Amino acid sequence: xxxxxxxxxxxxxxxxxLGGRLRLYQPARGSHRAGTDAVLxxxxxxxxxxxxxxxxxxxxxxVGLSVAQRVPTARVVLVERDPDLADHARRNAALxxxxxxxxxxxxxxxxxxxxxxxxxxxxxxxxxxLTNPPFFxxxxxxxxxxxxxxxxxxxxxxxxxxxxxxxxxxLRPSGRLGLIHRADALPACLDALTGRFGGVAVRPVHxxxxxxxxxxxxxxxxxxxxxxxxxxxxxxxxxxxHFTEATQALNGGRAWIGSPS
Numbered sequence: 001x002x003x004x005x006x007x008x009x010x011x012x013x014x015x016x017x018l019g020g021r022l023r024l025y026q027p028a029r030g031s032h033r034a035g036t037d038a039v040l041x042x043x044x045x046x047x048x049x050x051x052x053x054x055x056x057x058x059x060x061x062x063v064g065l066s067v068a069q070r071v072p073t074a075r076v077v078l079v080e081r082d083p084d085l086a087d088h089a090r091r092n093a094a095l096x097x098x099x100x101x102x103x104x105x106x107x108x109x110x111x112x113x114x115x116x117x118x119x120x121x122x123x124x125x126x127x128x129x130l131t132n133p134p135f136f137x138x139x140x141x142x143x144x145x146x147x148x149x150x151x152x153x154x155x156x157x158x159x160x161x162x163x164x165x166x167x168x169x170x171l172r173p174s175g176r177l178g179l180i181h182r183a184d185a186l187p188a189c190l191d192a193l194t195g196r197f198g199g200v201a202v203r204p205v206h207x208x209x210x211x212x213x214x215x216x217x218x219x220x221x222x223x224x225x226x227x228x229x230x231x232x233x234x235x236x237x238x239x240x241x242h243f244t245e246a247t248q249a250l251n252g253g254r255a256w257i258g259s260p261s
Contacts, residue, residue: 014095017062018253022069024092026060034062036236037132037180037215039250040205042066044178044217046256047128049073054126054170056109056163061089063130068098070253075101079121081108109166110159121170129167130178133160135185164192171222183213198224203231203257208239217257
């Protein structure tokens with residue numbers, strides 16, 4: 001989903017995203033790095049002009065900064081609990097000239113509300129919340145020996161529901177949530193959204209058309225009473241393993257995945 005670009009002044013490499021319109025420093029390979037999931041999530045919700053976007057669990061900032069680059073009037077808040085990744089996000093915002101429209105908060109979204117607010121996470125400030133939560137609960141998967149990966153991939157039992165409660169708290173009334181998760185986590189995601197969101201739209205993501213879904217993309221509206229919708233699948237590769245036209249457009253930042261309003 002990205003290509004390496006040399007940064008001679010720093011002696012390291014940045015990666016080209018959005019067809020080269022965005023550059024991102026990432027941790028060394030083998031650590032937790034943004035990739036396909038970030039591209040999909042960043043394209044999931046097309047925000048309105050002057051929208052405030054909150055990227056929860058932002059990592060190096062790939063999702064939020066991609067949106068900021070595509071929507072010149074948007075303001076972005078990147079929320080990341082790992083200080084090293086938050087530093088990467090801060091550096092990436094500056095690298096792309098987006099620092100004036102980007103705030104980076106080092107905060108744990110699983111702590112109680114008072115602690116979140118003390119870290120700068122005020123309630124109901126965001127028009128859109130985009131999030132790629134950790135995929136696994138402790139005790140239900142083999143944790144990576146790499147500390148950064150282990151932290152990014154897992155959280156305590158009940159963590160998904162707590163994570164999404166924070167997303168509710170950050171969204172203004174009628175604000176929109178965009179979420180990506182494992183396909184088999186759909187029941188847990190829907191349970192966590194029940195009573196808090198409506199207008200839930202689920203789009204399965206398949207590596208190839210003849211294979212089972214590997215991800216789900218979910219959008220939802222805070223406080224809505226609209227019914228659930230199951231949307232057409234997004235297929236990433238054709239039978240020969242080449243990116244589909246839809247995937248190429250997403251990689252280049254030329255399209256939004258879209259969802260019912």
